[in-house]
Amino acid sequence: MSEIPTIKVENVTKTFHLTGETITALKDISFAICAGEFIVAAGPSGSGKSTLLHLLGALDVPDKGKIMVNGRDIAVMSESLRANFRRYEIGFVFQTFSLIPVLTVYENVEYALLLKGVPKGQRKRMVMETLTTVGLERYATRYPRQLSGGQQQRVAVCRAIAGQCTYILADEPTANLDAKNAMGLMEIMRQLNIERKVTFIISSHDPRVISKAERVIYLEDGALRDSTI
Amino acid sequence: MLILRLAWRNVWRNTRRLILRLAWRNVWRNTRRSLITISAIAFGLTFLIFLWGFGDGAHEQMVENFIRLRIGHFQLHAHGYLKEEDITLGIPKWQELVDKLSRHPLVEGVTPRILGQGLIIGPRQSSGVILSGILPEMEKKVTNLSTFVTRGQFAPNEKVREILIGEDLARYLKVESGDKVVILSQGFYSSLESGSYRIRGIFRSGAPDIDRGLIFMNLHTLSDLLQMPDEVHEIAVRLRSSADLQGVIADEVGGNNLEINTWQNLAPLVVQWIELDNIVLYIIMFVVTIIVTIGITNSILMTVYERFEEFGVIRAMGARRMEILQMVLLEALLLSIVGVIAGVLLGLGLDGFYGWKGIDLAKYSTAFAPFYSGTVIYNHVTWWHVVQSAAITLAAGLVSSIYPAIHAIRIQPLEALRYV
Ligand SMILES: Nc1ncnc2c1ncn2[C@@H]1O[C@H](COP(=O)(O)OP(=O)(O)OP(=O)(O)O)[C@@H](O)[C@H]1O
Ligand SMILES: [Mg+2]
Numbered sequence: 001m002s003e004i005p006t007i008k009v010e011n012v013t014k015t016f017h018l019t020g021e022t023i024t025a026l027k028d029i030s031f032a033i034c035a036g037e038f039i040v041a042a043g044p045s046g047s048g049k050s051t052l053l054h055l056l057g058a059l060d061v062p063d064k065g066k067i068m069v070n071g072r073d074i075a076v077m078s079e080s081l082r083a084n085f086r087r088y089e090i091g092f093v094f095q096t097f098s099l100i101p102v103l104t105v106y107e108n109v110e111y112a113l114l115l116k117g118v119p120k121g122q123r124k125r126m127v128m129e130t131l132t133t134v135g136l137e138r139y140a141t142r143y144p145r146q147l148s149g150g151q152q153q154r155v156a157v158c159r160a161i162a163g164q165c166t167y168i169l170a171d172e173p174t175a176n177l178d179a180k181n182a183m184g185l186m187e188i189m190r191q192l193n194i195e196r197k198v199t200f201i202i203s204s205h206d207p208r209v210i211s212k213a214e215r216v217i218y219l220e221d222g223a224l225r226d227s228t229i
Numbered sequence: 230m231l232i233l234r235l236a237w238r239n240v241w242r243n244t245r246r247l248i249l250r251l252a253w254r255n256v257w258r259n260t261r262r263s264l265i266t267i268s269a270i271a272f273g274l275t276f277l278i279f280l281w282g283f284g285d286g287a288h289e290q291m292v293e294n295f296i297r298l299r300i301g302h303f304q305l306h307a308h309g310y311l312k313e314e315d316i317t318l319g320i321p322k323w324q325e326l327v328d329k330l331s332r333h334p335l336v337e338g339v340t341p342r343i344l345g346q347g348l349i350i351g352p353r354q355s356s357g358v359i360l361s362g363i364l365p366e367m368e369k370k371v372t373n374l375s376t377f378v379t380r381g382q383f384a385p386n387e388k389v390r391e392i393l394i395g396e397d398l399a400r401y402l403k404v405e406s407g408d409k410v411v412i413l414s415q416g417f418y419s420s421l422e423s424g425s426y427r428i429r430g431i432f433r434s435g436a437p438d439i440d441r442g443l444i445f446m447n448l449h450t451l452s453d454l455l456q457m458p459d460e461v462h463e464i465a466v467r468l469r470s471s472a473d474l475q476g477v478i479a480d481e482v483g484g485n486n487l488e489i490n491t492w493q494n495l496a497p498l499v500v501q502w503i504e505l506d507n508i509v510l511y512i513i514m515f516v517v518t519i520i521v522t523i524g525i526t527n528s529i530l531m532t533v534y535e536r537f538e539e540f541g542v543i544r545a546m547g548a549r550r551m552e553i554l555q556m557v558l559l560e561a562l563l564l565s566i567v568g569v570i571a572g573v574l575l576g577l578g579l580d581g582f583y584g585w586k587g588i589d590l591a592k593y594s595t596a597f598a599p600f601y602s603g604t605v606i607y608n609h610v611t612w613w614h615v616v617q618s619a620a621i622t623l624a625a626g627l628v629s630s631i632y633p634a635i636h637a638i639r640i641q642p643l644e645a646l647r648y649v
Pocket of ligand 1: 025
């Protein structure tokens with residue numbers, strides 16, 4: 001594992017303004033992530049895990065601080081630059097699987113590659129390779145509604161990783177899965193992390209998920225409590 | 230810059246087909262709603278095409294009947310005759326001209342006429358009338374006069390002095406076919422001429438001015454009465470198709486020193502009536518389009534709301550606003566195309582059926598007869614109006630998607646994801 005950090009979060013603060021009150025979701029947070037790490041962001045509900053992942057995912061910008069990814073500060077990028085950044089650098093796995101219902105399993109994965117502009121010849125190979133890794137190659141022509149939740153979430157992981165991306169963000173990916181599927185998913189993500197050397201940042205408050213982490217980032221009331229290696 | 234442009238092109242080429250596929254499948258995602266939307270477009274368009282078919286059919290018949298009534302497609306007079314109605318302003322060498330026109334392949338019939346003014350005197354009443362001298366066989370090919378005869382016979386003979394009078398005039402004069410009347414008129418040389426004539430037939434054209442104020446006799450009979458030299462006052466020409474009007478005029482009569490009037494000049498009211506009618510049809514078209522637009526907007530907006538999260542996910546994955554926009558517009562376009570195809574087919578089908586079977590308005594109202602269209606209307610397809618209706622409906626479909634599309638591109642990925 002390389003020791004040069006690919007992601008550097010420096011003094012990041014994020015506040016939300018509701019009528020009459022200001023919520024500080026993240027308070028002056030700093031940490032670094034190296035390429036190929038498998039990280040779980042843990043913490044109680046409301047501690048700021050999702051907020052952190054949104055910032056890392058260039059879906060939102062902090063009030064203060066820098067988020068350096070490969071030397072670029074995504075905290076100061078314009079909306080369209082961030083969209084472009086997400087397209088090429090980040091894979092997302094959402095809590096609710098969020099596959100496109102009108103596309104087949106194959107097409108859902110292919111969609112991410114299309115957005116990245118992967119040429120046709122490579123696309124088919126990349127999609128099938130990834131689906132094989134998660135054991136879903138036989139389901140390529142099925143539609144999401146014809147799959148179980150666990151299977152759908154594995155497709156979502158495929159979609160996130162199929163192209164070349166720098167890191168994958170998964171916000172509570174196991175929250176809608178039973179224990180067996182949750183562990184299965186964690187194992188698949190870990191396997192992909194090792195095989196493809198892609199950085200994973202997963203948020204969860206499930207102890208079993210946390211136990212699979214290589215490193216855990218603990219959040220409490222928007223502050224970093226502890227970082228284990 | 231070049232690399233950027235290449236990259237952009239590459240992405241665009243790749244995603245375009247998927248966007249099309251996505252859009253097409255999204256159309257069929259909620260089959261029932263899409264079918265309702267498509268039906269709205271299709272029926273709106275069907276209605277428009279049918280309406281135009283009916284309107285154009287009625288107008289066509291109106292023009293046709295009007296032309297058949299008396300005027301033909303165009304008429305020739307000596308300069309000044311129409312304005313002054315002076316019977317000394319005749320067309321000399323008319324026989325040659327009539328022969329030449331008759332030989333033109335696009336001409337269906339030519340009829341020369343002598344016209345005069347006179348007084349018709351019955352047993353008790355008399356009435357001022359226009360005297361019209363015709364050659365019955367030639368007149369038959371230009372107007373429907375022969376079919377208007379309701380009592381007695383057509384074809385006033387040149388040997389015996391016979392006339393045809395309208396029903397209204399006959400009723401006023403209290404005469405019947407077979408009765409004798411006296412006609413007084415001022416002749417070519419200003420002398421007062423008169424003669425006694427037998428009523429050969431009584432006709433009804435439906436046009437009050439003709440039925441009350443026009444009498445027909447043989448051209449030679451009238452020529453005798455008026456002491457005319459070998460001249461006629463009017464030559465009316467009927468063409469095989471009104472589309473050939475200007476061509477025939479240019480071919481045949483350009484060189485003659487005569488006044489040429491097309492049916493449009495001779496019957497400006499008919500032209501204006503049709504134009505006014507078309508304006509009404511355009512207004513209806515506009516209203517129907519607005520209603521259809523509102524309906525589709527609503528339907529597409531619903532599909533956008535339903536896919537709030539999905540758009541959020543796609544945006545999170547880095548899809549550009551343009552791509553979302555394309556997706557929504559394309560969906561509307563696909564819906565509209567399907568609707569327009571269905572609408573055109575249905576509309577033309579209806580036009581075809583009612584063009585063959587006709588719509589009998591007599592069942593609903595008797596008020597249509599004076600407009601010369603007849604009571605049975607046969608739909609007629611004017612392609613220009615079909616194209617216009619289809620284009621405006623397609624445009625309505627696209628316009629309908631603009632507001633929903635703006636909604637869709639405003640969706641922030643974060644917002645969409647938070648509500649899941
Ligand atoms: N858009 C927002 N507007 C206002 N407050 C917000 C917003 N998003 C997050 N917050 C607040 O910020 C804090 C952190 O929220 P966040 O969603 O990051 O927590 P979390 O750790 O993901 O919780 P959970 O485990 O329940 O998902 C919470 O107090 C939350 O109410
Ligand atoms: Mg959360």
